Amino acid sequence: MATLTLNNVVKNFGDTQVIKGVDLEVKDQEFVVFVGPSGCGKSTLLRMIAGLESTSSGDLLIDGQRINELGPAERGLAMVFQSYALYPHMTVEDNMGFSLKLAGVSKEERRSKVLEAARILQLEPLLERKPKALSGGQRQRVAIGRAIVRNPSIFLFDEPLSNLDAALRVQMRIELARLHEELKATMIYVTHDQIEAMTMADKIVVLQGGVVEQVGSPMELYHHPRNRFVAGFIGSPKMNFLPAVAEGVGAAGVEVRLPGGGNVCVPANGEGIARDAAMELGIRPEHLELDEQGALSGRISVIERLGGQTSLYVETEGQLVTLMVDGDVAHRVGDDIRFGFAASRAHLFDADGLALESLERHPLASLTRQDNRAESKA
């Protein structure tokens, strides 16, 4: 059992404030991912939770107990570093048993705990090796093993997969998800890779400039981004943003005029939106489709064929719009095309970049990884 609570946590480095008051609730056994562009403060926040950075103000609570003043070892957390940070002069076994050795645990007990962790991670044949003699993925597993051996209340991961090649990353991602299930532990995971965030998280925390932009399940962030930043950050390729002008607000939603003259009625709560107000319409590349009657048109300037899917970069009213269409589309660079989208897929953002609330919630928006499992079992 371990829950973590952050109350208005702030971090200053000299005069610069890098974490500007973060509130967060992490439930027991939850897999929480901090995601954001580099320099957004996600690693700093993790290091503050770990106790490697002091907290300038605010409270950190584990199971309701304030831990601000406790040292990193006393918090009962374990951290996996991006560089693995294995001790190069120790064998795998000594690396994993180091914390127990410092805690004065007897040699037999140490060995049995290390063997147990090694079994979970399939490291048994490597116990006598030095880190130098291991591959990247094996080192990563040893670093995780070192964390498991400590039996921490919360696991912290600082971009653990970014030093691995793409294939290994996919494999380790699955392994981490399996590990989370097997250990039933609370985990906090920092990454800049949104695929890692989307696939592993129960809850994603999107950070920018030391501020939490949105907290929610992966599907909630995808379907109901709270603002323009989250909308652009989650999803790949990036969401398209088109300038739009409010034409009228009704019970069915907000009627906007698109560049090029087309009108769309987006089902969103337009309270407080004045007529002729400048807005932005966000639409994901995968939700745009080729359509002779579509509201938008433009000339293809770049085509990227991935086989199953094709990305079209279309010049529309002086702006580049990305379309993700079927791989069999035969268009060529320079072709003039018309395209459109279902109005329910569009997002509207006001002048401050805040999203207008959708009139209906997406059916999968509250889905968590646990729900995925329940369905697959049924």
Added chain:
Amino acid sequence: MIKTRASGRTVGGLRTLSLQAPAVTLLFLWMIVPLAMTLWFSLQRYNLLMPGMGGFAGLENYEFLLTDPALWSAMGTTLLLVGWVLAITVVGGTLLAVLFQQEFMGRGIARVLAISPFFVMPTVSALVWKNMMMHPSNGVLAWLSKSLGLPVIDWFSSLPLTSVIIIVAWQWLPFALLILLTAMQSLDDDQVEAARMDGAGPLAIFFYITLPHLKRAISVVIMIEMIFLLTIFAEIFVTTSGGPGLATTNLAYLIYIRALLDFDVGTASAGGVIAIILANIVAIFLVRMVAKNLEN
């Protein structure tokens, strides 16, 4: 494919042996001529004060030297000097490296100051120590002990070898510090933080993380220092002249005494040969130790 034959390596179809020859020959002569001359002189009756008495002496010079208690005393002094200076510089250098790795105001200046003794000429530093630090009436140390009401120590007559060790260690500590500080900077911060997460305090981090990391650098420091410390001369010459008695006479200084004070070139050469043998014995152990360390 370019074939490589035993007769010489070829690079790009060119025989390299003839190109290497000048350098190899020069280095070989550079080494072999003095060595051969030393060996030759060590077998001669050759005393500048007795020009009439020349000729082949056989092993007489060696016999004379090996039965001379001064040689064994000089060997002991050499080992003591090398051993103590090594101990002081390696232990002190490691601790200072850890200290200077910490963030504090004026760290850059402090580092430069700590390393600067290494740039002072041995004769100059020995003179400074002799006349300004350890002098029984003008020295800073004498003034210190007087102002504390303690008896004044006449360093060079009551603790001659200790004094020389202090001076030499003061000169070589910066060298150890420099090498070890550089090594410290390559210590991965993440490793230290991982150890902190694992529950290691400052002492545990020092012994389990820092020291193993510095092992290689320490062995390099020991090797380089030992090469230079075996031949310490200027500090002894300037301060104690090998005395009182033979208290600070090391092998290098003994050879100097035999050659340029007694004018006995034959015995001095024999001493030189013994020094070469001693240095080689030490070198074998050292090279093995360092090689083993570098392998790991």
